[in-house]
Amino acid sequence: MTDVEPVDERARSLLGRVLHGHGVSVRVSEVEAYGGVHDPASHAFTRTARSETMYGPPWQLYVYRSYGMHWCANIVTGPTEQAAAVLVRAGEVVEGVDIARERRGNVPDVRLARGPGNLARALGITDADLGTALLEPGGVTLGPAVADLGPMTAGPRVGVSQAADVPWRFWLTGDPTVSAYRRSPRAG
DNA sequence: TAGGCGATGACCT
């Protein structure tokens, strides 16, 4: 590997874009970048069957289960074999609000897609969507880039115990749908 | 084959 992909740049470019999933559309307000094979915090740091999708071509959906019961949606951004990906952490439901409410239960609208597990649930994303090509018509798709984003902020990643201080979490400044920061108890 | 751990969320104080 002679150079490192600008994974942080790829992550920032996802902010404001709309992710469509099974009848619900979410405007992405918060993301977290994972550098793939060189990032100790990434699932792809050690290659396993679970993370195999991340080594494939970009713009595919990587779905994993967290704490046994939550699904988390990632967008593979790196070229084949690099396994760089971006975790979509939060967003604002802009279409299909009724469907999202049905999936999430009786919570305030601002919380419908706040947090990676909640966002995946609002969009109806499960392991059945693993490997979905996001730029082609299908169950889960990604909209075009947004020109006027407004200010964004960078900070440390949430919940990771390795490389916790790398500022690869990005969110739209002041957006109410952004999830709260919580440091991993295992981070140094 | 068994044990430990987590890119979390919800609830309680």
Place this chain on the structure above:
DNA sequence: GGTCATCGCCTAC
């Protein structure tokens, strides 16, 4: 703000 539920995956034996 703090605590705990919960279970699939990974690693070590």
